[in-house]
Amino acid sequence: MKVKVQNNFEEIIIKHQQKIYKFIFSFVKNENDTDEIAQQTFFNAFKGYKKFRGESSVDTWLIKIAINNIRTHFRKKKFFSIFKVLDNEEIEIKDLKDDSKSAEEVVKNKMISNKINKAIEDLPARQKEVFVMKHIDGLSISEIADILEIAEGSVKASIFKAINNLRKLLGGIDEL
Amino acid sequence: MNCDDVKNDLYFYIKNDIDLPTKKGIEEHIEKCSVCKELLNEFSKTLRVVDKCYVKVPSKNWDYFAEKTMDKIHVKRIYSFLRPTIGFMACVLIFAFSYRYYQLQKLQTITYVPSTEETVSYLVDFDIPELNE
Numbered sequence: 567m568k569v570k571v572q573n574n575f576e577e578i579i580i581k582h583q584q585k586i587y588k589f590i591f592s593f594v595k596n597e598n599d600t601d602e603i604a605q606q607t608f609f610n611a612f613k614g615y616k617k618f619r620g621e622s623s624v625d626t627w628l629i630k631i632a633i634n635n636i637r638t639h640f641r642k643k644k645f646f647s648i649f650k651v652l653d654n655e656e657i658e659i660k661d662l663k664d665d666s667k668s669a670e671e672v673v674k675n676k677m678i679s680n681k682i683n684k685a686i687e688d689l690p691a692r693q694k695e696v697f698v699m700k701h702i703d704g705l706s707i708s709e710i711a712d713i714l715e716i717a718e719g720s721v722k723a724s725i726f727k728a729i730n731n732l733r734k735l736l737g738g739i740d741e742l
Numbered sequence: 743m744n745c746d747d748v749k750n751d752l753y754f755y756i757k758n759d760i761d762l763p764t765k766k767g768i769e770e771h772i773e774k775c776s777v778c779k780e781l782l783n784e785f786s787k788t789l790r791v792v793d794k795c796y797v798k799v800p801s802k803n804w805d806y807f808a809e810k811t812m813d814k815i816h817v818k819r820i821y822s823f824l825r826p827t828i829g830f831m832a833c834v835l836i837f838a839f840s841y842r843y844y845q846l847q848k849l850q851t852i853t854y855v856p857s858t859e860e861t862v863s864y865l866v867d868f869d870i871p872e873l874n875e
């Protein structure tokens with residue numbers, strides 16, 4: 567019985583890990599943290615697997631667990647940032663495999679990318695979650711409403727607020 | 743449509759992820775409302791900037807990653823079983839050591855060792871026979 571549960575669960579991991587990984591990465595944007603959060607998510611899922619009754623799809627269920635772990639990650643990060651004098655965390659940026667770009671331009675793009683990521687990260691939690699899920703992960707409004715257990719109207723309102731805040735935060739950046 | 747309706751649908755209008763009647767409603771409103779028109783331009787610009795920033799999802803050997811995840815699950819499970827036991831043992835050890843320390847302290851106060859001077863004067867009182875004789 568135990569072996570059967572484990573085999574079933576391994577199948578779940580194999581089937582859903584890429585989507586869950588991508589989902590977590592869209593928030594965290596760091597490979598090590600994503601590895602850790604993904605593995606923690608599947609551990610939580612494994613513990614709750616017997617209780618999972620299939621009220622929602624496995625995807626939605628896993629994403630719900632993932633989002634909780636992502637929130638914990640950012641809470642921890644915020645807490646520890648008090649002790650960090652300088653936040654010199656660098657985000658890996660796809661350096662637009664374009665040889666015509668000068669080193670200067672690449673550096674400039676990297677700085678802009680960091681600023682954009684920082685702006686998204688600094689959004690209020692609900693706005694960030696909704697915006698990333700919709701714009702980056704491409705989830706539907708009903709899926710987001712289901713995952714966050716809020717009304718679809720609230721999802722739309724949060725997207726508006728998120729873009730409006732990003733507009734203010736990124737006001738200084740010229741279009742690339 | 744009023745301004746609030748339009749605002750909440752602007753994103754979906756820009757992404758062309760909207761039904762035709764709503765799309766027409768927005769376009770009609772924007773013709774008349776300069777505030778919403780300006781907002782539409784600003785939002786499009788913001789989203790274009792956001793889209794320029796693209797962080798690539800790392801590529802992985804997924805079979806290996808699944809295996810590693812299963813291993814981590816086993817380790818975490820063992821650890822979560824052991825954790826209460828380890829905690830309990832630690833408590834017992836701390837208790838045992840502090841109890842032992844307390845006992846030792848008590849023993850030291852009972853077996854009071856007299857100071858050197860007293861000991862010497864005490865020993866002098868003994869009549870020790872000379873060995874040479």
Ligand SMILES: [Zn+2]
Nearest residue numbers: 745775777778
């Ligand atoms: Zn308007």
